[in-house]
Amino acid sequence: MNLILDLAALTLCLALAGRHTNAIAPSWIPKVGAFRSPIFLLVTSGITVLTCLTVAGIIHEPLPRVHDEFSYELIGETLEAGRFSNPAPPVPEFFETFHVLVHPVYASKYFPGQGLFLAAGQRLTGHSAVGVWLTSALACAAVMWMLQAWVGPAWGMLGAVLMILQYAGFSYWSQSFWGGMVPALGGALFFGAIRRLCDRITWPDAMWLSLGLVLLANSRPMEGVLAALPATGLFLYRVWRNTQWRETRFWLALVLPSVAVVLPAALAMGAYNRAITGSPFKTPYSLHEQQYQETPLLIFLPLRPKLTYTSPELQYYYEVNEMKPYVTQRIPKYFITGIVRKFTTWWAFYCGILLSAPLLLPALLRKGKIRWIQAALLVGFVGLSFFSGPTAILVRGSIDVLVIAQIVVLWLVFEDLWSRLAIATCSLIMFVLLFAKWFFPHYFAPAACLVLYLEVEGLRCIWNWNVQPEEQTQIQTRAERRRASRDSKQRPPLNMRRFVYLLPAACLLSLIFRIEAHLNGWRSDPWGGPDRLALLKNDWSLDRANMEKWLDQQPKPQLVFVRHSPYHNINFEWVYNHPDIMHSHVIWARDLGAEHDKLLLNLFPDRTVWMVEADRRSPQLIPYAQADSAPASPFQLPGTNGNNVVQDEQTNW
Numbered sequence: 110m111n112l113i114l115d116l117a118a119l120t121l122c123l124a125l126a127g128r129h130t131n132a133i134a135p136s137w138i139p140k141v142g143a144f145r146s147p148i149f150l151l152v153t154s155g156i157t158v159l160t161c162l163t164v165a166g167i168i169h170e171p172l173p174r175v176h177d178e179f180s181y182e183l184i185g186e187t188l189e190a191g192r193f194s195n196p197a198p199p200v201p202e203f204f205e206t207f208h209v210l211v212h213p214v215y216a217s218k219y220f221p222g223q224g225l226f227l228a229a230g231q232r233l234t235g236h237s238a239v240g241v242w243l244t245s246a247l248a249c250a251a252v253m254w255m256l257q258a259w260v261g262p263a264w265g266m267l268g269a270v271l272m273i274l275q276y277a278g279f280s281y282w283s284q285s286f287w288g289g290m291v292p293a294l295g296g297a298l299f300f301g302a303i304r305r306l307c308d309r310i311t312w313p314d315a316m317w318l319s320l321g322l323v324l325l326a327n328s329r330p331m332e333g334v335l336a337a338l339p340a341t342g343l344f345l346y347r348v349w350r351n352t353q354w355r356e357t358r359f360w361l362a363l364v365l366p367s368v369a370v371v372l373p374a375a376l377a378m379g380a381y382n383r384a385i386t387g388s389p390f391k392t393p394y395s396l397h398e399q400q401y402q403e404t405p406l407l408i409f410l411p412l413r414p415k416l417t418y419t420s421p422e423l424q425y426y427y428e429v430n431e432m433k434p435y436v437t438q439r440i441p442k443y444f445i446t447g448i449v450r451k452f453t454t455w456w457a458f459y460c461g462i463l464l465s466a467p468l469l470l471p472a473l474l475r476k477g478k479i480r481w482i483q484a485a486l487l488v489g490f491v492g493l494s495f496f497s498g499p500t501a502i503l504v505r506g507s508i509d510v511l512v513i514a515q516i517v518v519l520w521l522v523f524e525d526l527w528s529r530l531a532i533a534t535c536s537l538i539m540f541v542l543l544f545a546k547w548f549f550p551h552y553f554a555p556a557a558c559l560v561l562y563l564e565v566e567g568l569r570c571i572w573n574w575n576v577q578p579e580e581q582t583q584i585q586t587r588a589e590r591r592r593a594s595r596d597s598k599q600r601p602p603l604n605m606r607r608f609v610y611l612l613p614a615a616c617l618l619s620l621i622f623r624i625e626a627h628l629n630g631w632r633s634d635p636w637g638g639p640d641r642l643a644l645l646k647n648d649w650s651l652d653r654a655n656m657e658k659w660l661d662q663q664p665k666p667q668l669v670f671v672r673h674s675p676y677h678n679i680n681f682e683w684v685y686n687h688p689d690i691m692h693s694h695v696i697w698a699r700d701l702g703a704e705h706d707k708l709l710l711n712l713f714p715d716r717t718v719w720m721v722e723a724d725r726r727s728p729q730l731i732p733y734a735q736a737d738s739a740p741a742s743p744f745q746l747p748g749t750n751g752n753n754v755v756q757d758e759q760t761n762w
Contacts, residue, residue, distance in 0.1 A: 149262075153253050153269045154246035157277045161242040164279050165644070167624060171238040171284050174642060174650040178286035179685035180208040180217040182237055184224025187216065187688045189231045193384035195688040202419040203698040203709050206684045207426055210397055215690060216385045218397035222291045222328035237286065244290035245283040249273050251294050252558050255301030259527060259562050260569060267613070268565040274616040275464065279623050281643040282551060288328065289551035295324030296336055296555035300562075303340050304527070307347060310358060312366040319370035325555055327378065331406075335538045336555035339530055401427055404435040407544050408444075420699060426679050435546050442502050449497060449505040451548040452512055455539065458550035458640070459560045463615055466608075467567030472522045474574050474605070479521060486515055519563070528566055531559040549639055568609050649681050652728050656721070660695045660730075668709070668716040670700040670733060674724040683723045 165171065173179045187195055194214040198204050201211040210216050217224065223244075230240025252272045256265035276282050282289030298321030302314040325333025353359045379389030386396045398405075401423070403413050412435075418424040437443045460468065472483035489511050496504045519532055535556050542548055625631075627644065645651075660667045671683045687693045691712075698709055700720065710718065710733075720736035721728050 149266065150250040150253060153273070154250045157246040157249040157273050158242050160273055160278050161245055161283050164284060164624060165238065168627065168644040168646070169651075170236065171241060171286065171644065172650050172654045173286050173685070174645065174648065175285070175287055176207040176680070176682055177219070177288070179206075179682070180219055181223045181286045181288065182227060183209060183685070183688065184217045184219060184221055185227025185231055185237050185240065188221065188224055188228035190688055192688075193381050196691070198690045199712065200708050203701065204684065204686060204690060205419055205423060205699075206682060207423075208397070209685070210385065210393060210400070212400070213387065214385055215688070216393055218393045220327045220330065220392070220394065221381055222295075222324055223286070223288045225327075226291060227286065241283060241286060241290065244294060245277040248290045248294040248297060249277050251297035251301065252561060255297040255304070255558050256562060256565060258301050258304040260565050264565050264569060267568065267609075268561050270613050271464065271564065271616060272561055274613065274620050275459075275461075276557070278620045279627070279640070279643070280458075281639045282554075284643040287549075287551065287639065289554045289557075291327075292325055292329040292333065292551070292554035293557040295321045295328060295333065297321070297558040299325065299337055299555075300340060300558055303344055306363070307344055310353065310362045312362045315363045315366040316370050319367045319374075323371065323374040326374075329552065329555055332538055332542075332552055333555045335541055336534055336559075339534045339537065343530060402431065403427060404431050404546060406546055407541075408435055408438045408546055409544055420701070422673065422677070422679060422682075422699075430679055431546070438546070445509060446499060446502055446505045448543055449508050451543060452508075452539075454548060455550060455553060459553070459557070460564075461619075463612065463619055464564050466612065467564040467571065468519065470605075470608075471567050471570040471574075472518055474571065475522070479518065482514075483518055486511055486518065490515075522570075523563065523566060528563065531556075531562055535559055535563075551639075568612070571605050572609050574605055649723070649728070653683055656728070656730065657695055660719075663717065666693075666713070666716045667695045667719065668713050668733075669695065669697050669719045669721055669730070670706060670736075671697060672700040672720060672722050672736075674722070677724050681723065683721070 173182050187193065194216045197212055197214050204215075205211050208218050210218055226240040226244045227237040228240065230237050230243060233239060249269055249272045253265050253269035256268040259265075260268070276289070276293070280289075281287055282293070298317050300321075302318035302321060305311070305314045306318065322333070322337065325337065348354055348359070382392055383389045385393045398413075401416065401418075403416055404427075405411070405413065416427070418427065438447050456465070469483060469487060472479050473487075474480070490508070493504050493508050493511070497508060498504070516532065516536055520529060523529060523532065535553075538553055538556050542552055545552065623640075627646075630646075656669075660669070684697045684699055686697055687695075690696060696713070696716070700706065718733035719730040720733050721730055
């Protein structure tokens with residue numbers, strides 16, 4: 110439904126923009142955007158926060174749902190409490206869950222960038238969601254600042270508008286705890302600073318660049334390195350060619366400020382690692398991979414040694430849910446078909462129907478072969494999409510070839526150095542992610558600002574394009590001259606500038622359509638990506654949040670055992686706890702059977718004990734003494750029961 114509405118909006122934009130008219134777009138907008146005042150950055154941040162608040166107010170406040178979100182929230186609550194880690198629980202088998210360490214300490218496996226902002230939101234307002242909206246506001250302002258250096262202040266303002274409408278309005282980046290905005294913020298600071306440093310080395314830009322690298326290192330380190338590599342290489346080449354490294358200014362205005370930012374950040378990262386893993390050089394992520402993961406992140410790496418798990422849920426998640434995309438994508442046939450899925454997910458989030466136009470129209474408006482090549486590629490994409498089934502290897506392989514051809518066309522159309530640097534950087538990151546076990550749009554977040562730059566650059570090409578009436582040559586008679594004069598008055602030059610102004614309006618309508626579709630339960634698009642999981646209504650996560658809120662209001666401490674059915678969806682995980690489990694008012698624990706549960710019951714004789722059957726349609730708290738006795742963890746691994754089918758909402762490879 111959303112794709113159809115977006116296509117209709119784009120068609121209307123092109124129809125209105127393509128009308129033969131002498132009217133020009135309002136001239137005051139470029140004049141407003143020409144001001145470089147920091148006030149515009151503050152206004153951009155304010156509009157972003159207002160947009161996020163409005164969307165959350167219409168639907169509901171973001172709540173953790175995906176495994177990663179609970180783990181990020183654990184970082185935020187831990188940092189907000191003033192520490193890096195939490196004491197390990199004495200009986201860890203009751204509290205082991207996904208993406209969380211319980212030994213040697215209780216902590217998240219993730220890097221602390223996202224959690225730091227969640228902690229700020231919790232400390233300032235008592236709501237972690239405010240931290241997410243804070244990162245959204247900072248990221249949108251940083252993208253505007255970055256684009257001011259790459260395309261100028263007026264076009265930077267347009268890019269910020271597109272950023273707000275595409276990512277910061279109704280997106281899982283801004284309406285969940287899953288992440289995306291922090292690496293996007295780091296990438297925008299890095300690319301905005303390095304573009305300025307290539308023109309003139311100044312200490313503020315050096316500090317912004319270093320801060321961007323620190324944020325990337327603490328959110329998406331692998332993708333951050335890939336994003337920074339080409340631009341850093343270009344910058345160092347210029348420094349070497351111009352022998353700037355011999356100048357005092359290079360060391361005082363670049364090296365010294367960078368060290369002043371990076372060194373304290375590195376020491377803090379080392380202290381964080383040491384508090385969790387015991388070594389400043391070993392990250393919690395590496396320790397978690399060692400303890401739980403049999404499959405590596407990249408599919409061309411070998412399997413790790415087989416591990417033993419304490420519960421069937423953990424065993425299924427790591428031996429089946431994590432193993433499936435790894436093993437499948439190592440088969441050439443499924444690797445080829447999976448590439449299309451990843452490209453489609455990327456396209457749906459970063460471009461979609463509306464923001465694909467700035468990337469495609471510049472080639473279509475050009476004269477020569479490039480126009481017909483772009484038209485053929487567009488027809489090929491649309492035509493093959495109707496036959497692109499999950500097992501259609503020939504069709505999907507053809508789409509892969511068309512994607513490569515499209516990148517080549519973009520390379521030919523965007524001819525300047527910085528555009529080609531952006532294309533090369535995006536291609537490098539995407540190429541590596543094709544070999545990743547999982548793919549979600551926030552993996553690509555360090556280069557999100559480059560995608561926006563290319564879209565804005567495409568709009569600049571459209572703005573500067575005009576089709577002039579063909580000159581009339583060899584006019585012989587007076588009648589022909591009169592006819593030519595009459596035709597020129599009736600059909601003035603085609604002006605596409607109107608499209609540049611209409612596109613943001615269409616994006617705003619698309620945002621409204623998506624919110625309306627969400628509220629009315631309209632069927633989401635098959636390429637909707639993780640956005641479909643943001644701010645869900647009538648979802649189990651709301652049941653869990655409401656249940657925990659009620660338990661928090663009870664005077665006595667609470668203990669809740671979570672029992673799963675044999676057909677439990679592994680993505681619906683209830684066992685996540687606050688920092689310092691043993692002293693939390695509410696404790697969630699796995700039901701391991703009546704005999705084993707006594708170990709935990711003996712530790713908490715004064716708590717009110719409940720049982721919740723999490724897989725019921727309407728889960729309810731039942732006093733533990735009244736719960737039916739059941740064998741420990743009735744969850745069954747696939748293969749033990751022919752009817753055991755588990756839906757995997759996170760599969761996106």
